[in-house]
Amino acid sequence: MHLVTLKDWTNTQLQETVDECLKIKNHPEKYRHSAEALSLGLLFQKTSTRTRCAGEIGIVQLGGHAQYLDWRSTNFGIADLSDEIRVLSAYVDIILARFLKHDDMLDAANAATVPIINGCCDKYHPTQAVGDLMTIQEHLGRLDGVKVCFVGVHNNVCNSLIAAGSKLGLEVTVIAPEKNPAAIDKDLLSEAEQKGCYKPVDTESLDNIQKLQEIINECDVVYTDTWVDMEFFTDPDFASERKRRIDMMMPYQLNSTLLNGIDCRIMHCLPAHRGYEIHGDLMDDPRSVIFEQSENRLHSMKAIMLNLLSQS
Numbered sequence: 001m002h003l004v005t006l007k008d009w010t011n012t013q014l015q016e017t018v019d020e021c022l023k024i025k026n027h028p029e030k031y032r033h034s035a036e037a038l039s040l041g042l043l044f045q046k047t048s049t050r051t052r053c054a055g056e057i058g059i060v061q062l063g064g065h066a067q068y069l070d071w072r073s074t075n076f077g078i079a080d081l082s083d084e085i086r087v088l089s090a091y092v093d094i095i096l097a098r099f100l101k102h103d104d105m106l107d108a109a110n111a112a113t114v115p116i117i118n119g120c121c122d123k124y125h126p127t128q129a130v131g132d133l134m135t136i137q138e139h140l141g142r143l144d145g146v147k148v149c150f151v152g153v154h155n156n157v158c159n160s161l162i163a164a165g166s167k168l169g170l171e172v173t174v175i176a177p178e179k180n181p182a183a184i185d186k187d188l189l190s191e192a193e194q195k196g197c198y199k200p201v202d203t204e205s206l207d208n209i210q211k212l213q214e215i216i217n218e219c220d221v222v223y224t225d226t227w228v229d230m231e232f233f234t235d236p237d238f239a240s241e242r243k244r245r246i247d248m249m250m251p252y253q254l255n256s257t258l259l260n261g262i263d264c265r266i267m268h269c270l271p272a273h274r275g276y277e278i279h280g281d282l283m284d285d286p287r288s289v290i291f292e293q294s295e296n297r298l299h300s301m302k303a304i305m306l307n308l309l310s311q312s
């Protein structure tokens with residue numbers, strides 16, 4: 001059993017994991033030996049602060065051991081991925097991997113003989129979504145029927161939020177004039193839409209800020225993420241695309257004007273780019289749960305690892 005995408009998990013498995021996240025957060029001392037003598041291998045092709053720390057520190061707090069493997073300083077970059085994953089599986093009990101491409105994630109999952117967790121690829125970010133569910137449950141006391149509005153570029157984080165919502169009853173409205181081509185999962189979106197858990201907004205019809213505001217006004221949670229994925233941030237070949245996106249997306253920035261008087265929780269998976277997808281003031285607004293959401297990545301990663309280890 002892996003966690004490549006939340007689509008692979010049952011609703012029960014996801015709900016039980018979310019419940020476990022909160023138990024771990026409230027009583028971490030009870031879990032100090034839960035993964036005693038077990039090892040987590042972390043393999044990262046891309047940069048990371050939260051996901052890496054959640055895995056690396058989380059497994060140690062559970063009594064286990066972490067081994068971080070950087071793509072460039074190991075032989076993953078010069079060898080067959082499946083061979084190297086098979087080898088790594090013999091050394092560790094569970095793997096957390098961040099790949100650029102979802103296809104590599106799938107190849108790794110096919111080759112792994114221990115559970116492997118998708119630590120974010122271009123299509124999905126399932127561990128983020130589990131932490132997000134935990135944060136919503138913690139703040140609102142429920143998941144079913146919670147109205148989440150994602151404003152930004154339809155990307156990996158948006159996809160996993162929809163997948164999570166589709167399983168546990170969130171209603172995710174998406175206001176995204178731009179979609180990352182690699183992130184599109186038509187099956188996921190059509191299934192979630194049929195269940196009423198995904199509501200795409202036709203941004204062509206949002207001809208003024210008032211309409212955007214009216215939609216957000218109905219939400220319990222407003223969520224955004226970066227307009228450009230991390231691997232393209234400093235890519236010189238992406239410079240003109242970055243500028244095009246910034247010009248197009250600025251009217252969709254979360255700021256105090258847009259959220260004026262709106263009773264909602266503000267979420268962002270981080271890293272944030274203050275002044276772009278979100279104004280800095282909102283990060284520290286009383287309605288912001290962004291830094292608790294970030295802390296919850298640690299507790300939720302522990303719950304994800306324990307769930308997968310218990311089945312292996």
Ligand code: CP
Nearest residue numbers: 048049050051269270
């Ligand atoms: N939210 C998130 O996944 O952050 P990192 O890229 O720092 O891991």
Ligand code: NVA
Nearest residue numbers: 155157229230269270
């Ligand atoms: N969607 C962004 C942030 C993920 C944490 C990315 O892929 O870089």
